[in-house]
Amino acid sequence: MTRQFFARASPEVSAAVRQGASVAVATGLYGISFGALAVVAGLSVAQTAALSLLLFSGGSQFALIGVVAAGGSPVAAVATSTLLGARNMLYGAVVSPLLSLSGWRRLGAAQLTIDESTAVAVGQRTPAAVRAGFWATGIGVFVLWNVFTLVGALAGDALGDPRAWGLDAAAGAAFLALVWPRLAARTAQLVAGLAVVVSLALVPVTPAGVPVLAAAAVAVVVGLVAPPARPSLRTGGGA
Known part of the structure; x- marks a missing residue:
């Protein structure tokens, strides 16, 4: 089935899908860090998994658990996460006219509009490649991010006291690593x-x-x- 798709698809679409898949693997694996850090910051495995499933914005998620780990109030944690997540609205304004979606597809695209899917989409040369890159990246990251978040949460839950492993400052370091390339x-x-x-x-x-x-x-x-x-x-x- 995959071979038939690449045989029929244009070179631009095939390249966009491959790029999206590679970005999805690299980004998804980073979910292990978030899962582990969220649990040692005080969230349960279920809360950690739900956060990745519903919020699905890496920078916002790391910011939220960073405030929680530092002893901040829930209001401060949510406000910080929301401010960082507001950038996704700007991404939506960029990709919406490129995708031209309506109905449930528009809602699905809104959930998948993140740094990576936007970057891959706007880097393509044809409308078909734009759509292929966006969906390949967005769906790939969503699936792998949530899978590896759960893996990391289960691992973090087994670590016990984060201070014993030097993880009490890891959330800030992880967020810095996420921001540094930008x-x-x-x-x-x-x-x-x-x-x-x-x-x-x-x-x-x-x-x-x-x-x-x-x-x-x-x-x-x-x-x-x-x-x-x-x-x-x-x-x-x-x-």
């Missing part, structure tokens, strides 16, 4: 630097979670003052 642009570096300064200033004097919210507010302010350049989308048939 700091190539100068605007991103400026946002990160200002956010660090604001967070360090607030950590000694505010409850856990508040410095993260303030750091997110820095990004909003910078975005309003210096809006990012709009991406160049290629959806025509040629180069």
